Amino acid sequence: MDEFKGQARLPNFAVPKRYDIKLKPDLIECRFSGSVAVNLEIVTATHFIVLNAAELTVANDAVSFTNRHSSKVFKPSKVELFEDDEILVLEFSEEIPIGLGLLSIQFDGILNDRMKGFYRSKYEHNGEKRNMAVTQFEAADARRCFPCWDEPACKATFKITLDVPSDLVALSNMPVAEEKIDNNLKTVSYQESPIMSTYLVAIVVGLFDYVEDHTPDGVKVRVYCQVGKTNQGKFALDVAVKSLGLYKDYFDTPYTLPKVDMIAIPDFAAGAMENYGLVTYRDNALLYDDQHSAAANKQSVAITVAHELAHQWFGNLVTMEWWTHLWLNEGFATWVSYLAVDGLFPEWKIWSQFLDESKGGLRLDGLAGSHPIEVEINHASEIDEIFDAISYCKGASVIRMLQSYLGAESFQRSLASYIKKHAYSNAKTEDLWAALEEGSGEPVNKLMTTWTKQQGYPVVSVKVNNQNLEFDQSQFLTSGAQGEGQWIVPITLCFGSYDVCKNFLFQTKSETRDVKELLGSPISEDGKSWIKLNVEQAGFYRVKYDELLAAKLRYAIEKKLLSPSDRFGVLDDTFALCMARKESLTSLLNLMAAYREEDDYTVLSNLISISQKVQRIAADAVPDLLDYFKQFSINLLQFSAERLGWDPKPGETHDDALLRGKILTSLAEFGHDLTLDEASQRFQAFLEDRNTPLLPPDIRKTVYVAVMRRTTKSNRSGYESLLEVYRETDLSQEKTRILGSLSSSSDPDLILEALNFMLSSEVRSQDAVYGLRVSREGRDVAWSWLKENWDNISKTYGSGYLLTNYVSAIVSPFASLEKAKEVEEFFDSHPMPAIVRTLTQSLERVNINANWVQNVQNEKGLADVIKELAYRKY
Numbered sequence: 001m002d003e004f005k006g007q008a009r010l011p012n013f014a015v016p017k018r019y020d021i022k023l024k025p026d027l028i029e030c031r032f033s034g035s036v037a038v039n040l041e042i043v044t045a046t047h048f049i050v051l052n053a054a055e056l057t058v059a060n061d062a063v064s065f066t067n068r069h070s071s072k073v074f075k076p077s078k079v080e081l082f083e084d085d086e087i088l089v090l091e092f093s094e095e096i097p098i099g100l101g102l103l104s105i106q107f108d109g110i111l112n113d114r115m116k117g118f119y120r121s122k123y124e125h126n127g128e129k130r131n132m133a134v135t136q137f138e139a140a141d142a143r144r145c146f147p148c149w150d151e152p153a154c155k156a157t158f159k160i161t162l163d164v165p166s167d168l169v170a171l172s173n174m175p176v177a178e179e180k181i182d183n184n185l186k187t188v189s190y191q192e193s194p195i196m197s198t199y200l201v202a203i204v205v206g207l208f209d210y211v212e213d214h215t216p217d218g219v220k221v222r223v224y225c226q227v228g229k230t231n232q233g234k235f236a237l238d239v240a241v242k243s244l245g246l247y248k249d250y251f252d253t254p255y256t257l258p259k260v261d262m263i264a265i266p267d268f269a270a271g272a273m274e275n276y277g278l279v280t281y282r283d284n285a286l287l288y289d290d291q292h293s294a295a296a297n298k299q300s301v302a303i304t305v306a307h308e309l310a311h312q313w314f315g316n317l318v319t320m321e322w323w324t325h326l327w328l329n330e331g332f333a334t335w336v337s338y339l340a341v342d343g344l345f346p347e348w349k350i351w352s353q354f355l356d357e358s359k360g361g362l363r364l365d366g367l368a369g370s371h372p373i374e375v376e377i378n379h380a381s382e383i384d385e386i387f388d389a390i391s392y393c394k395g396a397s398v399i400r401m402l403q404s405y406l407g408a409e410s411f412q413r414s415l416a417s418y419i420k421k422h423a424y425s426n427a428k429t430e431d432l433w434a435a436l437e438e439g440s441g442e443p444v445n446k447l448m449t450t451w452t453k454q455q456g457y458p459v460v461s462v463k464v465n466n467q468n469l470e471f472d473q474s475q476f477l478t479s480g481a482q483g484e485g486q487w488i489v490p491i492t493l494c495f496g497s498y499d500v501c502k503n504f505l506f507q508t509k510s511e512t513r514d515v516k517e518l519l520g521s522p523i524s525e526d527g528k529s530w531i532k533l534n535v536e537q538a539g540f541y542r543v544k545y546d547e548l549l550a551a552k553l554r555y556a557i558e559k560k561l562l563s564p565s566d567r568f569g570v571l572d573d574t575f576a577l578c579m580a581r582k583e584s585l586t587s588l589l590n591l592m593a594a595y596r597e598e599d600d601y602t603v604l605s606n607l608i609s610i611s612q613k614v615q616r617i618a619a620d621a622v623p624d625l626l627d628y629f630k631q632f633s634i635n636l637l638q639f640s641a642e643r644l645g646w647d648p649k650p651g652e653t654h655d656d657a658l659l660r661g662k663i664l665t666s667l668a669e670f671g672h673d674l675t676l677d678e679a680s681q682r683f684q685a686f687l688e689d690r691n692t693p694l695l696p697p698d699i700r701k702t703v704y705v706a707v708m709r710r711t712t713k714s715n716r717s718g719y720e721s722l723l724e725v726y727r728e729t730d731l732s733q734e735k736t737r738i739l740g741s742l743s744s745s746s747d748p749d750l751i752l753e754a755l756n757f758m759l760s761s762e763v764r765s766q767d768a769v770y771g772l773r774v775s776r777e778g779r780d781v782a783w784s785w786l787k788e789n790w791d792n793i794s795k796t797y798g799s800g801y802l803l804t805n806y807v808s809a810i811v812s813p814f815a816s817l818e819k820a821k822e823v824e825e826f827f828d829s830h831p832m833p834a835i836v837r838t839l840t841q842s843l844e845r846v847n848i849n850a851n852w853v854q855n856v857q858n859e860k861g862l863a864d865v866i867k868e869l870a871y872r873k874y
Helices: 230-251 295-310 323-344 350-365 390-406 408-422 429-440 444-452 515-519 547-558 564-579 585-593 601-621 623-644 654-669 673-688 697-709 717-728 732-742 748-758 765-771 776-797 801-811 817-828 833-857 862-870
Strands: 014-026 031-042 046-052 063-067 078-082 087-096 099-110 117-125 128-136 157-165 169-172 176-182 185-190 203-206 209-214 220-225 259-265 278-282 318-320 425-427 458-465 468-475 489-495 501-506 510-514 531-533 542-545
Touching (some): 014 046, 063 087, 117 203, 157 203, 169 185, 209 230, 230 259, 230 295, 230 408, 295 323, 295 654, 295 697, 318 408, 323 350, 323 429, 350 390, 350 601, 390 489, 408 425, 408 429, 429 444, 458 531, 458 547, 468 515, 510 515, 531 547, 531 564, 542 564, 547 564, 547 585, 564 601, 585 601, 585 623, 585 862, 601 623, 601 833, 654 673, 654 697, 673 697, 697 732, 732 765, 748 765, 748 776, 765 801, 776 801, 776 817
Parallel strands (some): 014 157, 220 259
Antiparallel strands (some): 014 031, 031 099, 063 099, 117 128, 128 203, 157 185, 169 203, 176 185, 209 220, 468 510, 489 501, 489 531
């Protein structure tokens, strides 16, 4: 049996064709019993059947295999569950012949509290605490519910039957085929599913209400939520119905199931999960309240619903062959969710916000500890850590780059062809490239392999030399180190206006182009002959301009000659180059000053996050100049703050609603007294009257953060008041707003108290991560707290995004080599495979910060520049 241990994949002795699963959850004792009968095709005569199972109890006499041809029953001589490898090995004394048969297994399991496998979620109904049973199987946790071939390529059909209390709602992927009630128990049988992977099987048992609608072609769509909250499900329902129609047209393939249910789960680790026909969500990712949800919540719900429903085609109908190709699911669903939301809400101008996705990918992929889009997965324990910004954000960004290069029509036509060809089957990245290459006639495989099979991305340097443009490419690393990669880069550039745009494939390390030949006219001395590469930021690369071109772009930004996307790109690239010590902080600050009258939400959002990062570095590098940096940041935001004011205006844009809270929150964090005073007054009015118009949802986070900035251990009334609001609300979005504010205090003692609250029974495990981003003053106390609570935290989460979030949020903000060594030593003595990649990346960020701090300390003339900028009269 030992030969099967430590293997990345299951042996291919047998292929599952159909599962008949029966489960009986006990919601009081939090246990379940079950049986599975698997129609198998034995493809190699064998003494062993090996499948996945974890945390299940299987007795020797609870297993049998019946050969369909001879009806002979084989009983295993040995049944062993290897927990480390999560495999169940069945050894038979007689050889099982090639052919069809039925494998029957009875088993018992636990409804765990780790939000994976078959688990319990807790809720209240009429003041009574109750349990519901929920599944979360992606990536490799179906094996915690029933023994199975838990790999995406092992597709089969599923027939599910549940025995549950008769007063509860029981849902699965398919509609109910039959329901029998026997006193307090009911047996619910569901229609057999189409062929699909195990990670998409879903079951939910609990007490729910729902709202319902239908698509024009008759697909029943429901949003399930806790009793009394159906009004909060109507927005997501509307988005879902319209998205299904939009995707049907875009993929030229109808949705394949008769229904899709979407359900809000109180305890849920991810944002949402695309189970075929039964999509599960966190409460705050599905529910929207007109009175109490912010514009940002509305947008988030729309994008999340569109993302999960895109998976019904890209992931569920056509599934990746192995987790190496996870990006095919997640990158594509991320990109197409923006396409759908733009179609549904064009007034949101959502494509400009896609730049935040690109930024997330560029930030992570600038680390030496990143990984290729197609990353080798050798064991199930490695899968969780690749649900990251590479698979989602970089994946989505290279798809956008390719669509931009091939053209929207050719791209859509080829995708529809890909979906039809691989429906109900599995595909690899190369299959997608083949479809796009065939549809476009372009060398897609050659072009895109450089982006998916190698880690990182290039920085393209461009300079003017005697009316020639000289281009160079090298791998960009935020550490400033020299990388080895080389890419085929789809270069786009415009010259002086968007009417003069050119593009070409940059396939070598360096290239020289005659300006007049390329652009039609020479570069003149005036500011109008600016050149912008990577037009609209469609490409996944950074650009470094020489001093002449950079100065012309500063002029173009001040005069608003560049589009918002390009204003974003110039700023983001300069910031990244500054962090990598390829540009001075002085040059970054001078560029930032050009954005004082910026009004675009996405550009200002990035300006704010860059200001916050610069301020943190300045606090470590030149603390005596910190007040000047704060004043400079406040100056940058004053124009927009005055334009927007505190109160929503009739008919204002979605972007302005988003921006108001973002700007005011930042002013509060930068210590702007007028903002802090106003917030304090509005909070007082809110405490006296929860329905006051002085505190609309879009500025609640602002006010909560501002209150905490002036709250200390000895003057704690603001903290206590926020906890009171937290305890009385049942809206998850309000709870997370408060949790995200509690650690904003500048008092380390109060931050420690807030962090301890995150681990209390009052905070759901998945929500604790909202409180981890502490103020700069709380870095050390947060690290001490993490060390002290690490055993408890790692035991609670086991693995996955929530656990790695603790590491990245608390470790990454440090900026000293001594602290990096201390962190490394702690985790050396507390080894855990599930966090290795995240820890490596976090330590690299600490080293990058430390080197940047040293660079800033050595920068000549910085003090004069920041003092002048801080008090410049505009």
